[in-house]
Amino acid sequence: MTKRILITGNAAAAWGARLSSADYIPAFPITPQTEIIETLSEWIHTGEMDARMTVFESEHSMITAAGSAATAGVRVFTATSSQGLMYGMEMIFAIPGWRVPFVLVNVSRGLASPITLECDHNDILAARDSGCIQIHCATCQEVLDSIIMAYKISENREVRLPVMVNLDGFYLSFTREPVEIPDHNVVTNYLGEYNRLNDRYDAATPQARGLIVLGGSMYSYFRYQAHLAALKAIDVYNEAAKEFENQFGRRYNVIETYRTDDAEYCFIMAGSFSTKGKGAVDHLRNEGRKIGLIRPRIIRPFPSGELRLLLSGFKGAAVIDQNISSGKGGILYTEITSALYGAEGDYPVIGSFIGGLGGRDITIEEFTAIADEMKGHAEKGTTPETRLLFNVEELEQIKKVQIIAGTENP
Amino acid sequence: MPEELIKNIKDLAGEHNLAPGTSMCAGCGALETVKLFCDILGKNTVFVNAAGCMTLLSIYPFTPFSGSWLYTAMASASAGAQGIRDALDILIKKGKLSADEDLKVVVLTGDGSAYGMGLSSTSAAIDRGLDFYYLCYDNEGYGNTGQQDSAATPHGARTATSASGAGFTGNKKDLFSIWAAHKPAYLATVIAAEPMDLARKVETAMTIKGPKMFITLAPCPTGWHYEPHQTVNIGKLAVKTGTWPLKEYKDEKVTHTKILKERLPVEEYLKLQGRFEHLFIPEKNLTLINRIQATVDQYWKDV
Numbered sequence: 001m002t003k004r005i006l007i008t009g010n011a012a013a014a015w016g017a018r019l020s021s022a023d024y025i026p027a028f029p030i031t032p033q034t035e036i037i038e039t040l041s042e043w044i045h046t047g048e049m050d051a052r053m054t055v056f057e058s059e060h061s062m063i064t065a066a067g068s069a070a071t072a073g074v075r076v077f078t079a080t081s082s083q084g085l086m087y088g089m090e091m092i093f094a095i096p097g098w099r100v101p102f103v104l105v106n107v108s109r110g111l112a113s114p115i116t117l118e119c120d121h122n123d124i125l126a127a128r129d130s131g132c133i134q135i136h137c138a139t140c141q142e143v144l145d146s147i148i149m150a151y152k153i154s155e156n157r158e159v160r161l162p163v164m165v166n167l168d169g170f171y172l173s174f175t176r177e178p179v180e181i182p183d184h185n186v187v188t189n190y191l192g193e194y195n196r197l198n199d200r201y202d203a204a205t206p207q208a209r210g211l212i213v214l215g216g217s218m219y220s221y222f223r224y225q226a227h228l229a230a231l232k233a234i235d236v237y238n239e240a241a242k243e244f245e246n247q248f249g250r251r252y253n254v255i256e257t258y259r260t261d262d263a264e265y266c267f268i269m270a271g272s273f274s275t276k277g278k279g280a281v282d283h284l285r286n287e288g289r290k291i292g293l294i295r296p297r298i299i300r301p302f303p304s305g306e307l308r309l310l311l312s313g314f315k316g317a318a319v320i321d322q323n324i325s326s327g328k329g330g331i332l333y334t335e336i337t338s339a340l341y342g343a344e345g346d347y348p349v350i351g352s353f354i355g356g357l358g359g360r361d362i363t364i365e366e367f368t369a370i371a372d373e374m375k376g377h378a379e380k381g382t383t384p385e386t387r388l389l390f391n392v393e394e395l396e397q398i399k400k401v402q403i404i405a406g407t408e409n410p
Numbered sequence: 411m412p413e414e415l416i417k418n419i420k421d422l423a424g425e426h427n428l429a430p431g432t433s434m435c436a437g438c439g440a441l442e443t444v445k446l447f448c449d450i451l452g453k454n455t456v457f458v459n460a461a462g463c464m465t466l467l468s469i470y471p472f473t474p475f476s477g478s479w480l481y482t483a484m485a486s487a488s489a490g491a492q493g494i495r496d497a498l499d500i501l502i503k504k505g506k507l508s509a510d511e512d513l514k515v516v517v518l519t520g521d522g523s524a525y526g527m528g529l530s531s532t533s534a535a536i537d538r539g540l541d542f543y544y545l546c547y548d549n550e551g552y553g554n555t556g557q558q559d560s561a562a563t564p565h566g567a568r569t570a571t572s573a574s575g576a577g578f579t580g581n582k583k584d585l586f587s588i589w590a591a592h593k594p595a596y597l598a599t600v601i602a603a604e605p606m607d608l609a610r611k612v613e614t615a616m617t618i619k620g621p622k623m624f625i626t627l628a629p630c631p632t633g634w635h636y637e638p639h640q641t642v643n644i645g646k647l648a649v650k651t652g653t654w655p656l657k658e659y660k661d662e663k664v665t666h667t668k669i670l671k672e673r674l675p676v677e678e679y680l681k682l683q684g685r686f687e688h689l690f691i692p693e694k695n696l697t698l699i700n701r702i703q704a705t706v707d708q709y710w711k712d713v
Contacts, residue, residue, distance in 0.1 A: 023500050026493060052500055054492060057534035064486035064531075065493030068458070071480055072497035073506075090483055201478040201494065203454040203511050208473035210481035212465060 004180050009172030012140040012179050013079065013105045013165070014039035016147025018049050019187040020103070022077035023194075025053040026065040031117050032169040033081040033107040040077075051077075059088035066102050067095035067162075071209050073196035075151070076102035081169060082109035082123045089126065096131025096161050096226050098210055100199055101154035103147055104132070104162060108271065109169040110358040118359025119169040121271060121323040125299075125331050131226045133163040133233050134300040136270045138256075140177040143167045145250055146297075148182075151191050152240040158232045160197070168272040170359060182248055190247050230301045237298055254303045255310060259285060260292030264315045265348075265374055267367070268294045270332060273322055273356050280367030291371055296332070304339035312345035316378035318370045322356035329386045330354050349378045355389035362389060422446075422609050427453055429474040433466045437638025439629035439645060440464060440547030442602030444518065447545055447624075450612045453477050455514045456494055460487035460528050462520030463554040464547065477513065485527040487517045488535035491542045514543060514616075521548040521562035524625070525583050536592040536621045543615065544623045549630035550582070557633035557685075561585075564653075565705065566698050567685045569633075575688050576698070581705075585625060590659045595620025597659035598667075601627045603645025607656055607667055614658070627654045635684020647679040652706045655713075666713060673710065676703045 013036045027037040043049035056062040059080050066078045085106055106124045110116040135150060137143045150163035201207060213219050237254055245251040258278050260266060267277045274295040284291045294310060296303055311317060321330025333352035340347050351374050355362045366389055377384045427448040434441045455477035459465055461484035468479050482490035495515045501507035519528055524546035551557040551569050558571040561583040572578040589597050596615045600608040615622040629645050631638045648654035653676060656668040677699055680686040689695045
């Protein structure tokens with residue numbers, strides 16, 4: 001029976017794994033993810049969940065075991081965060097080539113150095129080129145629902161790639177929201193019986209997996225196969241989203257739009273900070289500004305076609321990246337502009353703004369300033385320089401801290 | 411009892427589960443052991459491999475194994491074995507795999523992984539009491555990349571990264587003791603040149619549940635610089651000089667399975683290998699030879 005409870009994003013992630021009937025959970029603790037595996041462990045202990053958990057000595061081993069168990073034909077769930085994802089990154093890149101399904105939840109947290117526990121997206125975006133599918137969530141409900149959808153996509157015969165579901169550390173992981181818990185049987189019905197396909201090592205059907213190939217042709221062939229499967233995941237996603245809506249009544253498009261119908265300007269943001277962006281849209285709308293928000297939910301595969309359709313006709317778009325590619329700038333900005341370049345359509349001036357690193361807030365005043373800047377440039381037809389959001393008060397604070405640290409201020 | 415089963419060479423397994431024609435070097439000492447393992451363990455196996463020479467056994471679309479194979483990564487073959495073992499247990503429990511279709515999970519890595527990068531994941535697998543076999547083929551260096559020093563390289567051996575007159579200045583790490591300190595269910599050193607000792611140990615391990623660890627000395631013609639036909643001879647000399655003690659750990663006790671009444675001088679073993687040539691040419695380096703001999707003498711004195 002469906003019920004509605006107040007839970008954290010981490011608990012919602014655990015519910016996603018439980019309702020999807022994951023058989024196997026390789027685990028390793030890391031802040032701010034740990035609550036997920038603790039919750040699952042408790043349910044296994046009480047018998048509420050029929051699964052096996054093994055706690056590993058590292059994320060590298062944990063992710064190896066996730067992929068290996070999937071090659072043997074069980075439904076796998078695992079979770080990590082930040083440095084853990086980085087430590088397991090060799091396997092994050094290796095396992096998509098095995099073409100096995102599983103779901104990995106990443107609880108976003110900024111990468112060292114300096115060390116932080118709070119969120120930005122440099123961890124998950126480092127896995128951008130791995131071949132794993134990526135879904136980015138903005139609410140606790142979306143976390144639960146996306147995990148269920150993720151199994152549907154990952155296990156699809158034409159995809160067979162791991163799916164990463166991302167939620168933001170602290171902002172979602174430790175924030176309680178009302179979440180509707182669907183009926184287990186309905187989820188089982190939605191996902192269907194786990195289909196192992198050829199993922200088995202039965203004595204009668206021995207297999208060799210993860211092999212060496214000789215020569216660039218064979219290597220290219222398999223790399224292209226994984227790429228094409230990832231591209232195919234957009235169609236599979238759309239199908240999964242439609243079925244999900246039919247079963248559960250909630251619709252998740254590859255790109256979420258907010259008040260964009262008559263909008264001339266928009267913010268483009270991923271993850272939970274888009275909620276702040278929506279607040280800013282409401283505020284600016286009250287002042288009579290025609291502005292909306294666009295949030296890509298799926299970042300791999302990149303929804304280039306959908307973005308082209310959506311962005312045509314806008315005057316200005318501000319990409320607010322909660323990540324930084326040092327020496328280049330915002331990662332989503334690069335991805336979005338490359339999707340539009342050369343495409344036919346009436347595309348907006350696109351500005352790049354970097355903010356929210358390590359959980360830094362983005363204030364309503366900053367959103368307003370961004371909107372003003374985009375308007376000014378759009379009217380002139382010029383593109384603004386990349387902006388790194390930081391204010392004078394923050395700088396004053398840093399200077400005080402640097403005096404304590406004994407660091408000379410340049 | 412397995413001890414009674416294997417009395418002579420004719421008692422070795424009659425079935426052959428590793429096809430010939432692999433891309434291993436001629437005279438590969440590791441391949442000899444792998445072959446014996448496959449024959450004794452039977453067809454119902456899944457080998458989990460870490461980066462090393464043996465990775466080249468399975469090259470798409472061929473595999474010489476009668477059982478299954480998964481390549482993981484250099485650091486995490488034992489974690490891969492855990493994932494597969496867990497999955498097989500889940501499938502059996504849920505009635506999706508019959509117990510008689512169950513597989514033996516075998517980790518296969520070189521010394522580069524076992525003594526170094528893979529030690530953490532293996533340590534943890536033993537901690538968890540994982541029911542698996544681990545076969546480390548120890549060719550005493552990063553053989554697949556041209557024999558650079560590994561933690562298994564013996565004192566004085568010349569390698570691609572210890573090319574000076576003194577050879578490798580460090581000492582071979584005692585992985586047997588490190589693994590023994592974890593109290594695995596079973597642990598043994600073996601060598602293909604002593605097939606009966608090896609077979610008896612594998613058969614003993616097959617009666618035991620838990621981590622079953624093997625280290626085989628793997629004479630390596632290309633890394634140790636000798637003619638391929640010498641592999642068995644060098645393997646036998648490693649045992650006869652006491653350089654490679656054959657032993658097993660069971661029920662928290664170490665037992666030597668081959669006690670030598672008389673040990674040959676280590677020189678007999680060293681002089682056949684190009685990696686130790688600098689100990690003899692242009693003149694005998696008695697200091698170094700004596701040092702190597704003293705280490706071996708001390709080992710057996712302590713036994």
